[in-house]
Amino acid sequence: MKRLLHIISSPRKEKSKSGAIAQEFMEHYKLLNPDAVIDELNLWNLSIPTFDGDKAAAKMTFFGEGTLNEELKSSWDKVVEVTERFSSADEYLITVPMWNGGIPWVLKHYIDTISQPGLTFGFGAEGYFPLLKDKKACVIYTSGVYGAGVPIELGLDFQSTYLNWWLGLVGITEVHSVKFLGNLVNPDADKEFLNALKSAHGIAKDFFSE
Secondary structure: OOEEEEEEOOOOHHHOHHHHHHHHHHHHHHHHOOOOEEEEEEHHHOOOOOOOHHHHHHHHHHHOOOOOOHHHHHHHHHHHHHHHHHHOOOEEEEEEEOEOOEOOHHHHHHHHHHOOEOOOEEEEOOEEEEOOOOOEEEEEEEOOOOOOOOOHHHOOOOOHHHHHHHHHHHOOOEEEEEEEOOOOOOOOHHHHHHHHHHHHHHHHHHHOOO
């Protein structure tokens, strides 16, 4: 029985465009995968551990700096709990609105918490290597102003470029994306939104059916 983790990083609830596109994906996903376990993770409702000095010290023990004593282990266990919820999923649906050219801070906080040596990636003489295998993701990108061909003053894409790099870092290499960009300024926004819904439906059907 496979498990899909639906990661929500928009706080806009029913007004969220990324959320509406994700709902289209989920409706078809559930029909195509009736036995799948759906884990909805709204990052705005999650108590994500603050990566403070103790947790940083615990992390560095994996690189040979210091010792993972009981105090540090207790702090590290909170990170492990959040990370295992992520790494135990088989598939992912991630909604990513663009904030200031990048991703919402709550998603960056989550990524920084679960990007840990020995949990989602390894480290050796040649550098990093991923620990997750045989997983796939659908990522939904939205933006209010930024879009292809806009002047640099209106934004750069540190949204999808960052997510694609990070997913590869931890080992999620099969990534399918839906983009609905510039929705506040695009005169064809309504048409593009319908195209995004169709794309979400198609990805669920072609790549995520049992």
